[in-house]
Amino acid sequence: MxxxxxxxxxxxxxxxxxxxxxxxxxxxxxxxxxxxxxxxxxxxxxxxxxxxxxxxxxxxxxEEFQRVTEKTKRYYAALYSQIRIGYLEWLEISSGISGALRRLKSENDDLRFVGERHPQNKLIELFLARHLDLIITYAEFAPKGTGIRKMKVLETPLVLLVSPDHPKVKEGATVDDFKREPFIKAAASHESNSESRARARKQCRELGFTPSEIIIAPNIESAYMATEFGQGVMVSTMLSRMSLHSELMCYPIGKQEELQCFWHEDQENPAVAKFAAYLEQAYVEQSKSRGEGESK
Missing domain, CATH: 1.10.10.10 (Winged helix-like DNA-binding domain superfamily/Winged helix DNA-binding domain)
Structure with a gap:
């Protein structure tokens, strides 16, 4: 000066x-x-x-300070104006996502949402590579690594999916009739065959299943297909499109599965953590509405 x-x-x-x-x-x-x-x-x-x-x-x-400052402003302007969400294929969760996004948009009208459905393996890979800000999947498929935050979105009933052509499918059949059938399980991302089998055996023990065989499918789509073809039975949830809209038979298991969202703790966009909180609130409100409707 x-x-x-x-x-x-x-x-x-x-x-x-x-x-x-x-x-x-x-x-x-x-x-x-x-x-x-x-x-x-x-x-x-x-x-x-x-x-x-x-x-x-x-x-x-x-001059260099001003250049860096302007570049940094552009970076954060772009960062704060977009949120990239990934969620597991076959999940029927569009209503909750829409509710959370409406709340975010009310705070930042310029916010742009990018939503992507992916198979489980691809979903985890994109998240770990930082191509997705937040992902939504079952707790069972939680991404492995340090510095990852998570939040429970909701709990959904577990069901057993069985081909309608299975000889044991008849009026009055229950889950107990299928506990010894071949058990189909989808492999998780970056998981060895032995790890997948260990995870399948663990779930079988928790559910009281004693299957004659454990079949590991390479992905969730293959697992559903194997079930449709009558190669075995498969555990799913009532959030799955296959459970809701396919011809597969659904038998309630009597237990719950957690749907969770995950994001990196060093994520600088505040909209990401807000989205997770709003998503949870959206489903809490939906649950209350259903409860009030059923009580009338």
Missing amino acids: LYKTLSFTETAKRLFMTQQSVSKYIAKFEEDLGFKLFIRTHHYVAPTKAGESYYQLFSKFE
């Missing part, structure tokens, strides 16, 4: 400081450098050769 004004009085005025303070700071800086930056007389102030050199240096720094 002093280089531009060549006046201690004017510099002090522009910086809202006293003339003595400006003079003191310049003198201290010159002392640290070991040479003078300005020639001072009773009639004028002029830069030395050192003063000119440092002015050029600080001018370049100011």
Whole structure:
């Protein structure tokens, strides 16, 4: 500033400081450098050769500072204007997502939503590669890694899916009739066959199943297809489109599965954590509405 004004009085005025303070700071800086930056007389102030050199240096720094500042502003403007959500294929959760987005849009009308459905393996891969800000999937398929936050969205009833052509499908049949049938399980992302089988055996123990065979399908689509073809039975939820809209028989198991959302804890877009909270609230409100409707 002093280089531009060549006046201690004017510099002090522009910086809202006293003339003595400006003079003191310049003198201290010159002392640290070991040479003078300005020639001072009773009639004028002029830069030395050192003063000119440092002015050029600080001018370049100011230009670079402004460039970086503008670039950073554009980055955060883009970051805050978009939220990328991924959710598991076959899930019927559009109403909850719409409710959460309406609340976000009421706070930021410029917010743009990108929603993508993916198979489980692809969903996790995109999330871990930071191509998705938040994902929604079952707790069983939680992404592995550090620095990942999660929130429960809701609990949904577990059901056993069985082909309608299965010989044991008849009036009055229950889950108990199928507990020894081949058990079909979809592999999770980055999971070995032995890990998938261990996860399937664990679920069977929890549900009291003693299957004659465990069949590991490479993905959820293949698992549903194998079930349709009568190769075995499969555990799903009442959020699954296959449970809701296919011809597969659904037998209530009497237990619940958690649907959760996941995001990285170093995520800088505040809309991501807000979306998770609003999604949970949307389903709480839906549950209350259904309860009130059933009680009437």
